[in-house]
Amino acid sequence: MKGDMNRMVKFGVILGAICLTATLVLAATYEFTKPKIDAQLKTEEQTALKEIMPEADSFIEDSLGKIDYFKALKGKDLVGYCIKVTGTGYNGYIRIIAGIDTAGVIKGVKVLEHYETPGLGARIDEIKTGEKEPHFLRQFTGKPAKEIFVKENIDAITGATISSAAVTNAIRDTVSEFLSKIKK
Amino acid sequence: MKLLGEFIKGLWRENPTFRIVLGLCPTLAVSTSVVNGIGMGVAATFVLVGSNIFVSLIRNIVPDKVRIPCFIVVIATFVTIADLFMKAYTPTLSRSLGMFVPLIVVNCIVLGRAEAFSSKEPPLKCIFDALGMGLGFTWALMLISAIREISGNGTIMGIYVSKSFEPPLFMILAPGALLTIGLLIGAINYFTAKRNR
Numbered sequence: 001m002k003g004d005m006n007r008m009v010k011f012g013v014i015l016g017a018i019c020l021t022a023t024l025v026l027a028a029t030y031e032f033t034k035p036k037i038d039a040q041l042k043t044e045e046q047t048a049l050k051e052i053m054p055e056a057d058s059f060i061e062d063s064l065g066k067i068d069y070f071k072a073l074k075g076k077d078l079v080g081y082c083i084k085v086t087g088t089g090y091n092g093y094i095r096i097i098a099g100i101d102t103a104g105v106i107k108g109v110k111v112l113e114h115y116e117t118p119g120l121g122a123r124i125d126e127i128k129t130g131e132k133e134p135h136f137l138r139q140f141t142g143k144p145a146k147e148i149f150v151k152e153n154i155d156a157i158t159g160a161t162i163s164s165a166a167v168t169n170a171i172r173d174t175v176s177e178f179l180s181k182i183k184k
Numbered sequence: 185m186k187l188l189g190e191f192i193k194g195l196w197r198e199n200p201t202f203r204i205v206l207g208l209c210p211t212l213a214v215s216t217s218v219v220n221g222i223g224m225g226v227a228a229t230f231v232l233v234g235s236n237i238f239v240s241l242i243r244n245i246v247p248d249k250v251r252i253p254c255f256i257v258v259i260a261t262f263v264t265i266a267d268l269f270m271k272a273y274t275p276t277l278s279r280s281l282g283m284f285v286p287l288i289v290v291n292c293i294v295l296g297r298a299e300a301f302s303s304k305e306p307p308l309k310c311i312f313d314a315l316g317m318g319l320g321f322t323w324a325l326m327l328i329s330a331i332r333e334i335s336g337n338g339t340i341m342g343i344y345v346s347k348s349f350e351p352p353l354f355m356i357l358a359p360g361a362l363l364t365i366g367l368l369i370g371a372i373n374y375f376t377a378k379r380n381r
Contacts, residue, residue: 011250018242018254022261029265036272044275091283115283122282 044112045097049082052099052108056080067178072099080107083178087170090162091115094124098145098171104179106145109137109171114163121163136164145175187312194316200293201324201365202372207293210284211325212361218341221329222322223277224284227266229318231288234262236302236314243303255298256289263288293321331364332356 049059049070056072056079063069070082085096092115099107111125111134125134139154148168150156156164200206207228214224238258246254267285270278278285288294297317302310334340336355354360 007247011247014246015250015253015257018246018257022257025261026264029268033268033272037268040272040275117283 041112048097048110048112049099052082052097052110053080064178064181067174067181069178078102081178081182083175085170085174087166089114089116089166090121090160091117094163094166094170096167096171098140098175100145100175100179104145104175106140106143106148106171106175109140109167111137111167116160116163120157121160123157123160124163124167136167140168140171145172146179148172187309190309190312191316194313194318194320195323196320198317199320199324200296200317201321201328202369204293204296205369206296207291207321208365210287210291211328211365212358214281214284215325215329215332215361215364216356217280217333217337217339218326218329219277220280221325223270223274223281225318225322225325227270227281227285228288228291228293228321229315230266231259231262231291232294232297232314232318232321233311234265235259235294236297236310237307238262239298240302240305240307240310246303251303252295252299255295255303259294259298260289293317328361328364328368331368332360336360 046059049056049072053059053072056074058073059070059082060073061068061070068084071078072080072082080099080101082097082099085098087094087096093113094111094116095113096109096111098109101107114122114124116122116124124136126136127134136155136157140148143153148154148171150161150165150168154164154168194200196203198204201208201211210224210228214220235255235258239255242254242258263286266288267278270281270285297314301313305313330340332355334345336351336353336357338345338349338351352360355364
């Protein structure tokens with residue numbers, strides 16, 4: 001009995017030591033790569049903004065309560081808003097930027113980051129060969145942000161209802177909240 | 185000479201994709217373009233070399249009964265390092281490989297080498313074994329993805345080869361992967377059998 005006990009403790013200690021070393025190594029790598037990754041995300045965000053709102057020439061970052069958004073300006077005129085939306089998908093969060101004009105109609109949607117299943121949920125930002133923009137996200141363009149619903153005016157991706165609904169609901173809820181707040 | 189043998193065997197005789205037929209999940213999934221194939225191959229080679237060295241170094245202190253969790257921790261560490269570095273320095277590649285970089289953790293080539301080779305052999309030999317296996321995996325991926333990219337998309341490394349035909353889309357979809365790998369393994373088996381006769 002005592003021998004078993006000792007052995008168990010020994011196993012635990014060895015496994016623990018290996019895990020501790022791994023943690024330290026990963027923490028160091030994370031700290032080292034974090035500024036680079038953040039900078040990459042910033043550039044990606046800027047490119048996404050320009051794609052969603054091609055007519056705007058400058059974007060000013062702002063926040064309203066918990067919602068982060070960008071004011072899209074052309075010269076000094078406000079042409080719309082780009083709102084950062086985070087949805088909860090099948091495998092984790094989905095980071096989206098949704099662009100709306102001043103009347104609340106969607107101008108464009110872009111998925112920045114997601115962890116959905118390859119081949120199923122990952123098709124939310126799949127671009128079919130020969131096309132320029134993702135077929136799923138294209139559906140949002142031109143629809144009032146408050147009135148988008150999966151299976152009503154948004155076709156879900158086959159086999160990926162959760163991911164499709166996650167994107168749609170997140171955009172609708174966040175943008176509706178944003179619009180009701182900005183009007184006050 | 186012995187070390188060179190450990191390196192060479194992964195390229196052909198014990199090629200992980202064509203001969204041992206391991207790691208098919210990432211092979212099927214990422215071989216849609218040559219760039220993806222090379223990226224995946226290089227990332228997997230990095231993980232193989234790193235984890236093989238460490239598994240070999242700790243092989244005498246790790247008790248047999250907890251060896252698998254220990255190996256997996258080592259492998260997962262290297263995969264995360266590779267993933268973070270790819271995110272920081274090659275964001276486009278990291279985006280197109282997506283979930284498959286973190287999934288190298290469960291790539292059976294990596295755990296297979298840890299279990300079958302580096303848990304029994306000294307580090308130097310393991311480096312050569314890992315390099316051979318990694319390069320074997322990489323060239324297999326390159327071959328499969330080149331066939332699929334040319335036939336399914338009409339391009340190689342993103343450059344148009346010919347616009348004279350409408351490429352059959354199914355070649356870069358899942359069926360194309362299964363067909364290509366199946367036919368390649370079949371052809372390799374046929375010629376090996378013929379030569380041995």
